[in-house]
Amino acid sequence: MSYKTLKTIICFMLLSSLFFGCKKNDIKTVKIAHGLDTNHPVHKAMLKMGENLEGLSDGKLKIAVYPNQQLGSERECLELLQLGALDMTKVSVGVIENFAPKMKVLGLPYLFRDKEHTFKVLDGPIGEKLLNEGEKYLLKGLCYYDAGSRSFYTKNRAIRTPEDLEGLKIRVMESATAIDMVKRFGGSPTPISAGELYTALQQGVVDGAENNPPVFYLSRQYEVCKYFSLDEHTVIPDVLVAGTHFWEKLSDQEKEWLKEAAQNSVIYQRKLWAVSEEEALKKVKKAGVEIIRLEKSNFSEKVQDMYKKYEQNDSEIYSLIQEIKAIK
Structure with a gap:
């Protein structure tokens, strides 16, 4: 503690x-x-x-x-x-x-x-x-x-494909799942508390982060990050x-x-x-942020192995995955 x-x-x-x-x-x-x-x-x-x-x-x-x-x-x-x-x-x-x-x-x-x-x-x-x-x-x-959906936003270069994340330090929550995901996209996941993120972005401790549009706007992180790539990787x-x-x-x-x-x-x-x-996306765009709409399949293909590992290592989680995907 x-x-x-x-x-x-x-x-x-x-x-x-x-x-x-x-x-x-x-x-x-x-x-x-x-x-x-x-x-x-x-x-x-x-x-x-x-x-x-x-x-x-x-x-x-x-x-x-x-x-x-x-x-x-x-x-x-x-x-x-x-x-x-x-x-x-x-x-x-x-x-x-x-x-x-x-x-x-x-x-x-x-x-x-x-x-x-x-x-x-x-x-x-x-x-x-x-x-x-x-x-x-x-x-x-x-x-x-x-x-909502979480997407990547960055300071110095836009994310248009998973390859664009290679070498970038991306802030994530203290979540093993989020860390695993960013690694599979080629980025370097960096857990930082939400309250410290704005300063971390300003000082170059991280190159970007991932979150939903309202948090991106209300936290004023759009003042530092001028690229918002809507890959919507997690809900x-x-x-x-x-x-x-x-x-x-x-x-x-x-x-x-x-x-x-x-x-x-x-x-x-x-x-x-x-x-x-809707309002958050309009306001950050007006503030000069480039909103990038991506081909999500390029990203989803990179993380399919995350599901497969539960099949062998955690049968309860894997069963939940199948139940969720089966709901119509």
Whole structure:
């Protein structure tokens, strides 16, 4: 555990004893942290969830949201959940796979055919099964938020074919799947936290990164990277996660209120996301970014072996892959 994480835990637990998560006149405040900008659809969905939860509970449950990595990176927030120092957080599947290994299946490149296929998987039995997977690691998944498709953006040269990635240092999440994928494209994967990425790009620590259009725009990374290559290699959802320490302290009625509010926020977030993707691409293009639409088959061919390795090494993941691909 990093010094920053430990410091955050100590400070936050001290504050918790004074205010956060406390009961006052039978009112409970649920603490949620995430690393995104306040204009991001996920943050807006959390605020909406708070309004909904307060209404469903007749004011007995409220939500306090801490954005912009105020309480740490995604990984650090998951650690806070496991320790009971934080109630809920939003993380990418690419990060939570380090805590709940079966989640890594959702981070495989070119797994989903389109948006409709993605939502059928996430909102169905497979998605539910994967949400429950985290409980043995003290993490309870509640729902999935749309995080669109991830693509490459670079500083000094455009990515038009997989060969263009050769020799480039590409920032990735702390995800073994993402690291493996970039290596197969010929790049040099470099895990860096989201909060440090802008400076890393400026200083040349990395040559580029990969993410979705709204994050590219809201993080202002388009000021440094002037090429956005829409290869759409992965469709990695965000997951709303509760710590089991927090969850087990709720009554059955409080759990139902929270689950209903979370599901309602999914509908709201997905509508916001569709609009934000389109707006983000328009705004970065206006700011001078070249938007490059690629032949995806050139990229998907490079990563087919990633599926095959599970056939021999992880029969459960391989079975999930086949189930996902079979959904119509």
